[in-house]
Amino acid sequence: MLPRRRFLAGTLTAAAALPLVRAAGAQESSGAASVAPVPEGANRLEASPARGAGAMELAHLADAPSTPTGLAIAPDGRVFVMMPRFSADVPFTLGEVPPDGSVVPYPDAETNVPDPAKPQERLFHVPNGVFDPEGQLWVLDAGLPDGSGPPVAGAAKLLRIDIASGRTTRTVPLEPGIVPTSSLNDLRVDLARGRAFVTDQGQDGAGAILAVDLSNDRVVRRLDGHASTKSQEKLVKFVEHRPVMRTQGSGPPRFVKGGANGIALGPGGTRLYYAPLIGRHLYAVDAASLVDPEVSDAEVAAGVEDLGEKGMTGGLACDAEDRVYLTLQEQNAVGRRMPDGMIEVIGFDPRLVWADTMVITPDNWLYVSAAQVNRRPEYNAGKDLQKPPYAVLRIRIDAGPAA
Numbered sequence: 001m002l003p004r005r006r007f008l009a010g011t012l013t014a015a016a017a018l019p020l021v022r023a024a025g026a027q028e029s030s031g032a033a034s035v036a037p038v039p040e041g042a043n044r045l046e047a048s049p050a051r052g053a054g055a056m057e058l059a060h061l062a063d064a065p066s067t068p069t070g071l072a073i074a075p076d077g078r079v080f081v082m083m084p085r086f087s088a089d090v091p092f093t094l095g096e097v098p099p100d101g102s103v104v105p106y107p108d109a110e111t112n113v114p115d116p117a118k119p120q121e122r123l124f125h126v127p128n129g130v131f132d133p134e135g136q137l138w139v140l141d142a143g144l145p146d147g148s149g150p151p152v153a154g155a156a157k158l159l160r161i162d163i164a165s166g167r168t169t170r171t172v173p174l175e176p177g178i179v180p181t182s183s184l185n186d187l188r189v190d191l192a193r194g195r196a197f198v199t200d201q202g203q204d205g206a207g208a209i210l211a212v213d214l215s216n217d218r219v220v221r222r223l224d225g226h227a228s229t230k231s232q233e234k235l236v237k238f239v240e241h242r243p244v245m246r247t248q249g250s251g252p253p254r255f256v257k258g259g260a261n262g263i264a265l266g267p268g269g270t271r272l273y274y275a276p277l278i279g280r281h282l283y284a285v286d287a288a289s290l291v292d293p294e295v296s297d298a299e300v301a302a303g304v305e306d307l308g309e310k311g312m313t314g315g316l317a318c319d320a321e322d323r324v325y326l327t328l329q330e331q332n333a334v335g336r337r338m339p340d341g342m343i344e345v346i347g348f349d350p351r352l353v354w355a356d357t358m359v360i361t362p363d364n365w366l367y368v369s370a371a372q373v374n375r376r377p378e379y380n381a382g383k384d385l386q387k388p389p390y391a392v393l394r395i396r397i398d399a400g401p402a403a
Contacts, residue, residue, distance in 0.1 A: 053333055053348035054395060059367055061101045061389035066090040067376060068103075068390050069314075070128035071357040071369040074163060075135045079392070080106060081369070082139070085114070085125040086147035086376070093126040094139060101389055107166035114145065119154035120171050127184065128357060132191045133403070136169070137161045140198060142184035143174075148203055150180040158187065158196060158212065174198065177210035177219040184210070185261050185277075186315065186357075190269040192403075195291045199260040201277055205231030207259020209274065211290035222290050222297065228274070228283040228304050229260035235278050237312045238330050239354055239374040247381045256379075262316035264324055267402045273307075273316055273324050282310040282324065282337065310337060317358040317366065319399040327355035327368060334358070334368055334395065347395040360401040367394045 062068055062081050070082025079097040083090060092105040092112035105112045114124045125144035129137055143155030156178050160170035174184065181203045189196045191214075198210040200221075207229035209222045223229045234255055237244045245253035258277025265272055265287065272287040284305045289295045310326050317325040326335035326343070333348040334355065347366075356371040369392050375385035 053345045056334070056347045056349040056352065056368075056393040056395045058351070058391060059365075059394040060097060060392040062095075062097045062103050062392065063101050063389040064095065064103045065092070065388075067371055067373055067386065068095075068369060069356050069371045069373065070126065071359055071367065071392060072129040072131055072137060073359045073361060073367060074131055074137070075362075078163065080129060080137065081390075082126045082128050084127045084142070084147065085144065086378075088146045093123050094129070107161065107168075114152070114155075116152050116155070119143070119152055120157060120173070122155075124152055124155045128186045130187060130189055132160075132189050134191065135163070137163050138187065138189045138196070140184055140187045142182070143178075144183065148183075151178055151182055156182070156184060158189075158198075172196070172212060172214070172217050172219075174210060174212075174219055177208075177212075177221040179221075179224075181206070186263045188263050188265045188272075189214075190265055190287070193269045193288075195269075195287070197263060197265070197272055197287070197290065199229075199263045199274060201261045202231070202257070202259040205257030205259050205276075205278065207231070207261075207276060209260055209263075209272070209285075209290060213291050218293070220291070220293070222300050223260070223285070223304070224297075226301055226304065228281075228285075228306070229276065231257040231259045231276055231278040232280070235280070237278065237374075242374070244374045244379050246378055248378050262313055262327070264316040264318040265402055266318050266322050267320055271322075273318060275310065275313055275316065277314065278312075280309055280312060282307040282316075282326075307337070308341060310343065311335060314355060314371075315357040315368075317360050318402040319360055319397065320402055321399045322402070323399070325358055325360070325366060327358060329355050334366065336397075346397070347393075349393050351391045352393055353391075360397070360399075362400045364397050364400055365394050366397050367392055 066083040068081040072080045095103040096106040115122045125142040129139040139159045143151035156174040158172040183203045185199045185201045187198045194214040196212040200208045206225045208224040261277035263274045311328045314327045324337040328335045332352040337343045352370045354371045354373045356369045359367045372386045377384045
């Protein structure tokens with residue numbers, strides 16, 4: 001047997017003697033040495049590329065002033081985006097996207113100016129919104145002053161807005177369901193059964209679900225710190241071939257934390273699906289039990305189902321066939337979990353950078369926002385790498401939304 005050093009030296013020498021071959025059309029790096037031409041008769045075999053998925057099409061571009069994590073599409077096609085106030089310099093947190101792709105404050109600029117003296121009237125930190133079957137826009141306000149810290153007293157709320165007039169027709173305070181480290185993220189409204197659900201991903205990663213009885217505005221905090229709503233430790237999400245880590249300041253990179261994030265209601269409103277932002281499993285729980293005051297926290301926790309691996313995701317959606325759609329953020333893709341647990345990737349697009357919120361419309365389109373969260377300064381040593389306009393992509397599916 002050859003000594004290890006002699007073997008390695010011989011191997012490297014032989015490798016250096018091989019001719020350099022590259023694929024046709026490949027670009028040379030600036031300043032790199034020229035590549036020898038392929039000799040006549042040389043092996044021209046090519047490696048097999050990665051398999052693709054369904055093609056997605058560009059539906060909208062939004063020239064948003066900040067990170068548009070939320071997306072809502074009205075029955076008449078009007079498009080709204082939600083831009084959480086991650087910092088005080090975000091000019092407005094709820095906007096409408098006209099056909100020209102600009103983003104304007106909604107319902108107006110004044111409403112988007114935070115004012116602790118008017119916590120129920122002003123918008124502080126809106127991560128998402130949804131339309132109900134009556135065409136009314138429900139907006140979630142987490143009430144955060146600058147993206148972190150205790151929510152402003154009285155500012156965490158749900159608003160129901162009549163988009164025909166721009167008037168708020170209902171306000172549901174969420175104060176009873178939050179804690180000083182809350183970071184409310186997503187919502188679902190079940191108007192037919194008089195209830196709503198909100199995920200709290202927690203600034204410390206200890207998440208929860210807020211269940212709202214719309215008949216009396218009662219809010220209860222459920223699954224607080226439960227394993228299914230909690231951020232997983234030392235788990236890293238990779239987006240655009242790079243690990244997403246907090247890299248601000250002079251210290252070492254820090255793991256991102258994010259508890260209960262994406263949320264979806266199944267057909268008939270019977271089952272609530274949810275998942276942590278930093279976690280690879282999908283969970284489900286009986287929706288009625290979350291609202292029922294006769295059901296204890298222990299009983300709710302005992303009813304949680306671990307549905308297994310689903311990839312690293314953000315937003316969720318569910319169609320009328322009880323199939324759960326997944327924003328596969330590490331693959332710039334959209335997946336679909338079948339009722340039997342099988343998962344398929346239905347669409348991919350390189351422009352789908354940090355797939356976030358999904359909307360299923362009655363005409364069987366699935367829309368998804370590309371929020372570019374991974375390009376924010378806190379994940380890139382203080383540099384803002386976001387590149388507006390932000391894309392909203394879509395793909396045709398074979399069912400409408402769950403109802």
